[in-house]
Amino acid sequence: MSEIFDVIIIGGGTAGLAALREVKKRTHNFALINDGPWGTVCARVGCMPSKLLIEAANAFHHRSTFEEFGIRGAGLLTLDITAVLRRVRRLRDDFVASTLKTTDALGKRAISGRARLLGVDRLEVNGRELRARKIIIATGSRPVVPARWRTLGKQLLTTDTLFEQESLPSRMAVIGLGPIGVEMAQALSRLGVEVMAFGENNTIAGLSDPQINAVARELLEREFPLYLGEKADLDAVDEGVRVRSGATEVVVDRVLVALGRRPNISGIGLETLGVELNGQGLPPVDPHTMQVADLPVFMAGDANQQIPLLHEAADGGHIAGINATRPAPVYFTRRTPLAIVFADPGIATVGSGFQSLNGKKILSGEVRFEHQGRARIGQRNKGIMRLYAEPESGRLLGAEMCAPAGEHMAHLLALAIDRSLTVRDMLRLPFYHPVLEEGLRTALRDLAAQLPPCGESDLAACDAFNADALD
Numbered sequence: 001m002s003e004i005f006d007v008i009i010i011g012g013g014t015a016g017l018a019a020l021r022e023v024k025k026r027t028h029n030f031a032l033i034n035d036g037p038w039g040t041v042c043a044r045v046g047c048m049p050s051k052l053l054i055e056a057a058n059a060f061h062h063r064s065t066f067e068e069f070g071i072r073g074a075g076l077l078t079l080d081i082t083a084v085l086r087r088v089r090r091l092r093d094d095f096v097a098s099t100l101k102t103t104d105a106l107g108k109r110a111i112s113g114r115a116r117l118l119g120v121d122r123l124e125v126n127g128r129e130l131r132a133r134k135i136i137i138a139t140g141s142r143p144v145v146p147a148r149w150r151t152l153g154k155q156l157l158t159t160d161t162l163f164e165q166e167s168l169p170s171r172m173a174v175i176g177l178g179p180i181g182v183e184m185a186q187a188l189s190r191l192g193v194e195v196m197a198f199g200e201n202n203t204i205a206g207l208s209d210p211q212i213n214a215v216a217r218e219l220l221e222r223e224f225p226l227y228l229g230e231k232a233d234l235d236a237v238d239e240g241v242r243v244r245s246g247a248t249e250v251v252v253d254r255v256l257v258a259l260g261r262r263p264n265i266s267g268i269g270l271e272t273l274g275v276e277l278n279g280q281g282l283p284p285v286d287p288h289t290m291q292v293a294d295l296p297v298f299m300a301g302d303a304n305q306q307i308p309l310l311h312e313a314a315d316g317g318h319i320a321g322i323n324a325t326r327p328a329p330v331y332f333t334r335r336t337p338l339a340i341v342f343a344d345p346g347i348a349t350v351g352s353g354f355q356s357l358n359g360k361k362i363l364s365g366e367v368r369f370e371h372q373g374r375a376r377i378g379q380r381n382k383g384i385m386r387l388y389a390e391p392e393s394g395r396l397l398g399a400e401m402c403a404p405a406g407e408h409m410a411h412l413l414a415l416a417i418d419r420s421l422t423v424r425d426m427l428r429l430p431f432y433h434p435v436l437e438e439g440l441r442t443a444l445r446d447l448a449a450q451l452p453p454c455g456e457s458d459l460a461a462c463d464a465f466n467a468d469a470l471d
């Protein structure tokens, strides 16, 4: 007779750990199975090491503002790239260790091995069959690398291998300009690598508003060339790797491939669940319960390909963990959409992005940061933010931006959208002076000018001075 667990979680990443946190509260009869290294993609090879590299790159890049501030000698500063990468790994190891505390404490209930489903209540791992009343699939995702490109060997990097490098080459191509490509291309360029970036689409970093995209492109192009609108292809040549994209052909030392990520579902036996799988081999998953069809099976995190972001993986795992330990699933309302790309200026989409409002009647308000007072003070006066609102009510619906302090502005806007605040509600809030958020207020005023006027006794009607020092 094989063992019967209340819950088996497959995948010890962020979604799996979030599920575990909930499952543990309700039963001790569970198992967590993880294939490959423990420690989560986020901490090992994702969010954390990428942000570590970006911070070092931006710190070095700030020397370009020193002369204007009156600080001399910036040209004498040098970069010890080996030390930069060593720090990335040192802090990365610390972050990984923080996640291992949870799984190390599980003892025999943490199983290292590759799980394969045998049905809705059975799976196989390390040649052993386990049974479970409920199963949570949280197997994450991995970088897409075309089979033909794999022959490039060590000349081809992904974010799985980038942070393990001891040094960086002189010339690199970054292929794919989604969030990963944009973040890493800018960081590598700021760390002194000659970067050439290729994207098959004309839009970058997940943006959909053409005006924001145009500004983001223009700002990045000041730092390194972007070749957009054509699929890139690679070949090994004597001098390195040849990248071809439309009429462009360049030879580089190494290539960072950032073509997207694919759910880890091949060979895990989803076909044994007895539900129809879509073209990508995925079963139907309710984003409010994380349940797979009406089965005692749940699927969370990057594995279900719904919203491949850390906080969404954590939420999905949380929901799956609760629902896998209840007789009937609870329906959860998901958070206001928020996606941030840690470029400089910061790129973000909040609430409904421009594309999702396509065809709907909306008002848009805009600010450009060239003349914004605080941004000029800090030499950060680049970028644009556009807000979208409902014409009748003035309710904020969404925003896209490539703006200084974009990650913080995006959170403020997410709060406003989540609370269904209107443009006037927001203009009634305090804006300290001089702060970058006054730029956000300018965009709100742009929207307010398109709405029916409010009364004189309402501070929301407070106009701009049209003076850089005061707005």
Ligand SMILES: Cc1cc2nc3c(=O)[nH]c(=O)nc-3n(C[C@H](O)[C@H](O)[C@H](O)COP(=O)(O)OP(=O)(O)OC[C@H]3O[C@@H](n4cnc5c(N)ncnc54)[C@H](O)[C@@H]3O)c2cc1C
Pocket (backbone or CB within 6 Å): 010, 011, 012, 013, 014, 015, 016, 033, 034, 035, 036, 037, 038, 040, 041, 042, 045, 046, 047, 048, 050, 113, 114, 115, 116, 138, 139, 140, 141, 159, 180, 264, 268, 300, 301, 302, 303, 307, 308, 309, 310, 311, 313
């Ligand atoms: C470079 C990079 C930067 C990122 N930056 C950000 C960011 O700044 N902000 C943000 O929100 N998101 C970011 N992300 C995305 C974020 O990291 C992911 O959305 C998140 O880590 C997904 O967590 P998960 O639990 O679904 O998967 P994972 O953490 O990948 O966990 C899945 C686990 O399941 C294991 N597994 C797979 N198959 C099996 C099997 N058959 N049996 C047992 N175990 C299996 C895997 O080995 C893995 O350990 C970034 C991602 C990358 C790659």
Ligand SMILES: NC(=O)c1ccc[n+]([C@@H]2O[C@H](COP(=O)([O-])OP(=O)(O)OC[C@H]3O[C@@H](n4cnc5c(N)ncnc54)[C@H](O)[C@@H]3O)[C@@H](O)[C@H]2O)c1
Pocket (backbone or CB within 6 Å): 175, 176, 177, 178, 179, 180, 181, 183, 198, 199, 200, 201, 206, 230, 231, 232, 233, 258, 259, 260, 261, 307, 308, 309, 339, 340, 341, 342
């Ligand atoms: N800051 C963040 O929140 C953050 C950072 C990094 C990653 N992530 C998450 O990780 C996921 C994966 O990121 P990603 O940037 O790898 O994927 P992505 O799918 O967003 O972007 C990949 C891009 O590569 C392009 N591409 C594909 N083949 C190509 C080719 N041959 N030549 C040129 N371009 C090609 C695609 O058109 C696409 O635009 C994202 O969806 C995101 O959710 C988030």
